[in-house]
Amino acid sequence: EKVSKKDVDYSLYLVTDSTMLPEGTTLSSQVLAGLRNGVTLVQLREKDTDTKTFIAEAMEVKKLCDQFRVPLIINDRVDVALAIDADGVHVGQDDMPIPMVRKLLGPDKILGWSVGKVSEVETLAEWGPDMIDYIGIGMVFPTKTKKNPKKSPMGPQGVCRILDALETNGADWCRTVAIGGLHPDCIERVLLQCGSLNGKRSIDGISLVSDIMASPDAARSTRILRELILKNYYNYVDVQLKKSAAAINVKSVLNQVTKNRPLVQHMTNKVHQNFGANVTLALNGSPIMSEIQSEARDLAQIPNASLLVNTGSVAPIETVKTAIEAYNEFKRPIVFDPVGYSATETRHVLNDTLLTYGQFSCIKGNSSEILSLARFSTSKMKGVDAGNTDVDSSLLLSATQTVAYKFKTICVCTGELDFIADGTFGGEYALSKGTEGYDAKSIPYIVVKNGSIPIMGEITASGCSLGSTIACLLGGLDTEGSAFDAVVSAVLLFKSAGKLASLKCKGSGSFHVELIDALYQLVRENKPETWTAQLTKE
Ligand SMILES: Cc1nc(C(=O)O)sc1CCOP(=O)(O)O
Ligand SMILES: C=C1C=NC(C(F)(F)F)=NC1=N
Numbered sequence: 001e002k003v004s005k006k007d008v009d010y011s012l013y014l015v016t017d018s019t020m021l022p023e024g025t026t027l028s029s030q031v032l033a034g035l036r037n038g039v040t041l042v043q044l045r046e047k048d049t050d051t052k053t054f055i056a057e058a059m060e061v062k063k064l065c066d067q068f069r070v071p072l073i074i075n076d077r078v079d080v081a082l083a084i085d086a087d088g089v090h091v092g093q094d095d096m097p098i099p100m101v102r103k104l105l106g107p108d109k110i111l112g113w114s115v116g117k118v119s120e121v122e123t124l125a126e127w128g129p130d131m132i133d134y135i136g137i138g139m140v141f142p143t144k145t146k147k148n149p150k151k152s153p154m155g156p157q158g159v160c161r162i163l164d165a166l167e168t169n170g171a172d173w174c175r176t177v178a179i180g181g182l183h184p185d186c187i188e189r190v191l192l193q194c195g196s197l198n199g200k201r202s203i204d205g206i207s208l209v210s211d212i213m214a215s216p217d218a219a220r221s222t223r224i225l226r227e228l229i230l231k232n233y234y235n236y237v238d239v240q241l242k243k244s245a246a247a248i249n250v251k252s253v254l255n256q257v258t259k260n261r262p263l264v265q266h267m268t269n270k271v272h273q274n275f276g277a278n279v280t281l282a283l284n285g286s287p288i289m290s291e292i293q294s295e296a297r298d299l300a301q302i303p304n305a306s307l308l309v310n311t312g313s314v315a316p317i318e319t320v321k322t323a324i325e326a327y328n329e330f331k332r333p334i335v336f337d338p339v340g341y342s343a344t345e346t347r348h349v350l351n352d353t354l355l356t357y358g359q360f361s362c363i364k365g366n367s368s369e370i371l372s373l374a375r376f377s378t379s380k381m382k383g384v385d386a387g388n389t390d391v392d393s394s395l396l397l398s399a400t401q402t403v404a405y406k407f408k409t410i411c412v413c414t415g416e417l418d419f420i421a422d423g424t425f426g427g428e429y430a431l432s433k434g435t436e437g438y439d440a441k442s443i444p445y446i447v448v449k450n451g452s453i454p455i456m457g458e459i460t461a462s463g464c465s466l467g468s469t470i471a472c473l474l475g476g477l478d479t480e481g482s483a484f485d486a487v488v489s490a491v492l493l494f495k496s497a498g499k500l501a502s503l504k505c506k507g508s509g510s511f512h513v514e515l516i517d518a519l520y521q522l523v524r525e526n527k528p529e530t531w532t533a534q535l536t537k538e
């Protein structure tokens with residue numbers, strides 16, 4: 001009896017490739033190793049193979065799949081699929097049109113489609129539930145497996161956009177797998193981030209080729225993948241990620257920072273370098289302004305290290321990528337400051353690319369940057385300073401929650417009021433069911449009210465130095481410290497110091513000095529109850 005196509009398990013979908021087999025392995029031995037260790041669906045994909053060979057391979061692989069009651073999908077070749085009575089077919093955008101394939105297959109076979117654009121989702125939705133059963137969304141990351149790819153990597157956020165399109169087009173029946181460059185070092189981040197904004201769905205599985213087919217130990221590779229899927233949480237940073245709103249303990253955060261003297265690595269713009277270093281020192285942190293690719297892994301392993309990536313920096317993108325990967329590998333916090341996010345196309349592409357390189361503990365920006373990241377406002381930014389300050393606060397809150405939710409991070413939106421939202425969900429993820437309906441507007445948030453500090457906008461690197469402050473406090477936490485508390489504490493501290501400094505200074509020059517002194521004093525006296533910036537629940 002057949003596995004009914006409604007019950008297909010898409011969680012670990014192996015797509016074969018017999019051009020990358022290691023010495024001593026065969027197509028069948030790799031598929032068998034996969035089937036024995038948790039592969040739940042197989043697709044035979046052979047680009048340039050004679051039909052006779054393809055048929056022989058298909059029959060062999062079908063026998064193996066039947067033993068494990070795992071459906072076999074044939075890529076592209078509908079004739080071969082019919083000839084061997086496969087369980088279904090997968091076609092790409094340039095293969096036989098979907099309605100024709102469905103006509104040849106009949107209603108009970110599984111039909112999959114490669115999807116990379118929202119417009120393709122709209123087409124799929126128009127065809128209705130009897131046409132396509134699942135889509136392969138890709139490619140998520142760069143991959144050498146697909147020859148002359150016609151599309152570029154979309155990153156986890158690109159997958160989110162396709163999932164959102166399925167939801168807005170009501171294609172509830174359609175299942176999804178992500179594909180392209182998926183390996184153990186990035187799969188948890190894909191599983192954590194790839195969900196629809198309404199919280200109703202996440203990807204139903206991951207699909208890969210080389211991680212298994214090119215593996216000298218395909219059984220072990222498959223077991224590792226299986227474990228990542230079943231684990232259902234990604235602790236990307238070794239401090240506590242809150243799962244719900246709870247009291248903020250600022251005093252405790254500062255005590256931990258003073259005790260642990262965090263190493264705060266800055267990859268930032270030239271203007272911010274010196275001031276960021278001095279802010280970090282004032283906070284009992286230890287700054288290192290390193291952009292040396294080969295030392296990133298060493299620095300990430302120093303106790304209480306944290307990384308600030310401020311994209312005004314001109315460090316080569318590969319250097320920044322190496323640092324992001326290193327700090328994720330050693331579970332140390334990374335703060336991302338997408339300076340001038342959408343001011344120019346160059347910065348937009350650069351920031352979007354950097355955002356695909358890792359999981360960030362905090363993303364902070366001004367209102368224009370956060371509105372753009374949330375894809376709320378198309379208005380181009382005016383330079384790198386905050387844009388329209390008259391944006392109403394409910395829109396800013398919503399944008400902050402949206403960014404926090406999309407990237408499963410803590411998002412800070414600075415301005416008259418500061419908005420801080422916690423979209424981490426404690427690092428927990430689930431296949432298919434998303435966040436079970438918990439959407440962006442339901443995630444916990446804090447609003448910091450401090451009154452305006454006009455002069456803050458008249459000095460260089462004020463926003464950037466909030467980044468230094470956040471990275472310093474996150475880095476200074478003990479493992480049982482709370483990431484959200486550290487971020488909120490940083491905003492309260494920085495704004496309170498800014499207020500104090502603005503009352504004492506005689507101009508922007510002395511404001512810089514007064515700001516450092518205020519940070520220095522507030523940290524050492526550690527009396528948050530006396531600070532001007534306070535939490536409000538708008
Ligand atoms: C078969 C395929 N389709 C893609 C798409 O983007 O539609 S990417 C891809 C190859 C994925 O191979 P690997 O797991 O080795 O990166
Ligand atoms: C190009 C492809 C894209 N996606 C998929 C799958 F993951 F299976 F959906 N298979 C392919 N051959």
Ligand SMILES: [Mg+2]
Nearest residue numbers: 339365366463
């Ligand atoms: Mg900024």
